[in-house]
Amino acid sequence: MKSNYMLSKQLAKRMIIVHPPEPRKDLLLTNPNEGVYIGKTRFLHTPVFWDPSKLINPHISIIGITGSGKSYTVKTFLTRASLIWNSNAIILDWVGEYDKWVRQAGGRVINLARERLNILDLVGLPKQSRIKQIISAFDVLADLKSFPQERDEIEDALENIYDMKRKPELSDLVKYLERKNRKKAARLLKRFTAEGSDFFAGKSSLDIKALTTSGLVCVDLHELPTEEMRSLAGLTLLQYIKELMRAEGMREDKKIRLFVVLDEAWKIAQDERSDVIAIVREGRKYNFSLIIATQNPTDMHKTIFSNIGTIFVLRTILKEYRDYVRSSIGYSDFVDSEISKFGVGDAAVNMIFSERQNKVMTFLLDKIDGEDPLFLYRIGGGKMDIEIEREQFIRMLYELGLNEGQIEIIRKEFEKKDGVVEGESIVEMLERFGYSKSSIISFLRQVGFEEKNLIRIFSLAKMRKATKGVVNVVVEG
Numbered sequence: 001m002k003s004n005y006m007l008s009k010q011l012a013k014r015m016i017i018v019h020p021p022e023p024r025k026d027l028l029l030t031n032p033n034e035g036v037y038i039g040k041t042r043f044l045h046t047p048v049f050w051d052p053s054k055l056i057n058p059h060i061s062i063i064g065i066t067g068s069g070k071s072y073t074v075k076t077f078l079t080r081a082s083l084i085w086n087s088n089a090i091i092l093d094w095v096g097e098y099d100k101w102v103r104q105a106g107g108r109v110i111n112l113a114r115e116r117l118n119i120l121d122l123v124g125l126p127k128q129s130r131i132k133q134i135i136s137a138f139d140v141l142a143d144l145k146s147f148p149q150e151r152d153e154i155e156d157a158l159e160n161i162y163d164m165k166r167k168p169e170l171s172d173l174v175k176y177l178e179r180k181n182r183k184k185a186a187r188l189l190k191r192f193t194a195e196g197s198d199f200f201a202g203k204s205s206l207d208i209k210a211l212t213t214s215g216l217v218c219v220d221l222h223e224l225p226t227e228e229m230r231s232l233a234g235l236t237l238l239q240y241i242k243e244l245m246r247a248e249g250m251r252e253d254k255k256i257r258l259f260v261v262l263d264e265a266w267k268i269a270q271d272e273r274s275d276v277i278a279i280v281r282e283g284r285k286y287n288f289s290l291i292i293a294t295q296n297p298t299d300m301h302k303t304i305f306s307n308i309g310t311i312f313v314l315r316t317i318l319k320e321y322r323d324y325v326r327s328s329i330g331y332s333d334f335v336d337s338e339i340s341k342f343g344v345g346d347a348a349v350n351m352i353f354s355e356r357q358n359k360v361m362t363f364l365l366d367k368i369d370g371e372d373p374l375f376l377y378r379i380g381g382g383k384m385d386i387e388i389e390r391e392q393f394i395r396m397l398y399e400l401g402l403n404e405g406q407i408e409i410i411r412k413e414f415e416k417k418d419g420v421v422e423g424e425s426i427v428e429m430l431e432r433f434g435y436s437k438s439s440i441i442s443f444l445r446q447v448g449f450e451e452k453n454l455i456r457i458f459s460l461a462k463m464r465k466a467t468k469g470v471v472n473v474v475v476e477g
């Protein structure tokens with residue numbers, strides 16, 4: 001009996017040491033009005049709050065494969081941060097995956113493809129330094145490096161044009177070059193003044209300063225015609241933001257003024273000259289926070305990495321990537337192997353607190369504890385559309401007896417159609433899954449449709465089936 005007791009006591013001791021250390025509770029816990037709740041630690045279940053007043057800097061990086069939950073983490077974080085601090089956020093959205101959420105969260109979406117950014121704007125800089133930036137922008141856009149003579153001519157023209165005009169535009173530059181008979185140089189730039197690719201020509205239509213103080217803003221870059229243009233637009237916006245940041249001056253309090261979010265923006269986080277580096281280096285003084293999410297950490301410049309106080313490592317499979325992260329923040333073999341096995345939303349977190357600690361530690365989070373915004377599905381039924389909360393609808397599908405795969409098919413259909421699916425498509429899918437007309441009718445009734453709408457939905461579904469039949473016959477014939 002006694003030895004048994006000893007054994008379990010020893011065992012209990014062992015149990016304590018088998019789990020990796022977690023930071024002290026007082027570092028992780030914060031008054032919910034002062035920190036953003038993230039989730040609970042895996043072993044001691046301590047709630048984790050992100051509190052910039054306890055951290056060495058307000059920057060955040062999120063790493064993980066596609067689908068691991070990076071964007072979800074960003075959304076959850078920004079939603080809570082804006083509730084606590086009423087903070088502003090500007091998201092540079094490369095792939096157009098934020099616009100729907102930002103609209104739902106009451107924010108603003110700017111489609112950059114419908115705007116103009118005057119590349120010759122001085123952005124508050126002295127002429128000389130801006131000219132350097134513009135030339136390197138043209139290196140990207142027009143491959144100027146391959147035309148050294150024209151490159152010199154353009155630089156020379158820029159010098160002159162700022163003396164001639166207070167707010168010159170690209171077309172002024174082209175005209176100037178033409179006047180001076182620098183035909184080839186003019187031609188290199190002229191195509192960026194032609195309709196359709198004149199995004200950087202003409203007067204800026206955006207008030208960037210206003211954007212940085214407008215709550216939640218998504219700058220959607222994905223409709224710009226080329227990757228170069230997206231990068232360049234991103235870089236130009238960051239130049240503006242950096243200059244605004246410097247002009248605003250420093251702050252005593254630690255309230256974040258602006259979150260700058262770069263999601264999958266590896267192209268511009270890589271470049272030595274990129275202003276991402278300036279923002280990350282100086283942001284702390286000005287209470288500007290950079291949030292940078294990427295699937296490939298090796299694309300993130302080392303300087304950026306070493307200036308980030310909070311790192312979320314979500315599922316990462318490639319050993320090369322894990323090794324890169326590990327060499328920057330350090331963690332045990334155990335954590336390393338867990339990271340490769342993570343499910344969606346699981347995270348290893350590394351926070352550097354401003355209070356000195358013996359050892360910075362990377363701890364495991366049970367899951368990023370997200371808040372899905374209320375998502376509404378709309379089912380079309382002629383005169384009467386039904387709106388139903390997504391989770392509720394999915395619960396009802398489960399109750400009807402659909403399996404995971406079938407539910408996924410319906411979910412995808414809603415996603416594809418931006419949340420609106422016609423009733424007859426639902427009927428069609430359910431019939432395909434083997435449901436009888438009567439069970440579908442009672443399901444749709446439960447969803448909220450009235451009799452006359454049901455009749456209409458079913459006759460449309462029938463018509464569709466009939467026309468499909470005809471098409472099939474024609475194809476086969």
Ligand SMILES: Nc1ncnc2c1ncn2[C@@H]1O[C@H](COP(=O)(O)OP(=O)(O)O)[C@@H](O)[C@H]1O
Pocket residue numbers: 064065066067068069070071072073344345346367368369370
């Ligand atoms: N912590 C989480 N809890 C619940 N669902 C999550 C979580 N993280 C991600 N998801 C879901 O997983 C899917 C992929 O997430 P997403 O953020 O788009 O991945 P990534 O940006 O890394 O490609 C989304 O449907 C998202 O809603």
Ligand SMILES: [Mg+2]
Pocket residue numbers: 070071072097263
């Ligand atoms: Mg994403």
